[in-house]
Amino acid sequence: MNILILGSGGREHTFAYKIAQSTKCDKLFVAPGNAGTAEIAENLDLNPIDFAAVANTALEKDIKMIVVGPEDPLVKGIVDFFKNDERLKDIQIIGPSGRGALLEGSKERAKEFMAMYDIPTAAYESFSFESLEAGKNFLETLKPPYVLKADGLAAGKGVLIIDELEEAKKELENMLSGKFGAASKKVVIEEFLDGIELSVFVLTDGKNYKILPTAKDYKRIGEGDTGLNTGGMGAVSPVPFADDELMGKIEDRIVKPTVRGLQEEEIDYKGFVFIGLIKVKGEPYVIEYNVRMGDPETEVVLPRIKTDLVDLFQKTWEGNLDQIDVEVDERAATTVMLVSGGYPESYQKGKTITGLKEIDNSIVFHAGTKKDGEEIVTSGGRVLALTSFGKDYKEALKKSYQSAEKLQFDKMYFRKDIGFDLS
Ligand code: AMP
Ligand code: GLY
Secondary structure (H helix, E strand, C coil): CEEEEEECCHHHHHHHHHHHCCCCCCCEEEEECCHHHHHHCEECCCCCCCHHHHHHHHHHCCEEEEEECCHHHHHCCHHHHHHCCCCCCCCEEEEECHHHHHHHHCHHHHHHHHHHCCCCECCEEEEEHHHHHHHHHHHHHCCCCEEEEECCCCCCCCEEEECCHHHHHHHHHHHHCCCCHHHHCEEEEECCCCCEEEEEEEEECCCCEEECCCEEECCEEECCCEEEECCCCEEEECCCCCCHHHHHHHHHHHHHHHHHHHHHCCCCEEEEEEEEEEEECCEEEEEEEECCCCCCCHHHHHHHECCCHHHHHHHHHHCCHHHCCCCECCCEEEEEEEEECCCCCCCCCCCECECHHHCCCCEEEECCEEEECCEEEECCCEEEEEEEEECCHHHHHHHHHHHHHHCECCCEECCCCCCCCCC
């Protein structure tokens, strides 16, 4: 069958890499894609949130399956758009309905959902501009640091962690006054949890689920997890401290009630649930839900999955996820992101990338790249993800770093301490 992947990052290149290996895939398209996806699929000049254009292309190219990479089209209701159109409703679109996507699209909704199904998470309250004074009073009842979260999507920038009470009050007011536009018209204030983070990925058809390999990403720009937040500077899978005991707790207390909640609320959900977790004194708590795969976590999770991805998606679509096993490569995988100097603030694009042909010990997933004549040039902050395998994460990382040394572009930067907190 013909398959379309929506998105343009390292996550989408990884999806393309796996799907291109499936015997079930005839023609593969990525919209809009990057220079990496262009090598294994056909890039289409389409904006994933222009649903009418996606629909027309799907019909024109006889596309039977669509994999939605980023959250934006999901939160805007792409799945409902397809389901509600007679001509499109049989296209297997992997991702939740708009109601399902609210688990990521609204932090308040996510917290209410967790409260409803007794899913462990930080204590919280949510406020609007009208309740600003109550919000300030609530902050006074908490211990620092203070966690303020814009309710809506804010491109990963909507969470502030602040040490000083007065500053937290001021930021609360700024947020409610439109610091993040409509996304911060409501703000969730929650208790700070002190622990170590990990991510668990679940594929669900709305009633059955499969837990995929765990991963840990490194979000800050600087070594030792310092400096500004980025989309993610590297990742490791599996997470060494996610042992059977912790995973058992996560499955019983978090994954099962999450899927039960979707079912009880009759939410149409055929896609990924990415659960951001924090382990505090041995116990798991949910920090956030995302309704898609993570980036760069995908670059370490999917390469470890040996089961045909198209088969998995087909079973998801049919509601028969209980009829397939997920086979996982025992080896560890790591990825290291090469980014443009200056990212996540301002940076230059259009820098020529050299050394790509010399990489033989890693898989190179393109994130922000494009073709410029015969050259491949940078076109984003995060440029390339170098994924490697090893018997453990240290061995894998060594290969990712050896590969990094073979690549060059002007002002290239990467963190040299991915996995630093694992041993
Ligand atoms: P989010 O956008 O929800 O993933 O939040 C961004 C980051 O803020 C998370 O990855 C955590 O590192 C941190 N964070 C969010 N909520 C909390 C919390 N309640 N306690 C401690 N850290 C948090
Ligand atoms: N790496 C975190 C995310 O994709 O949201």
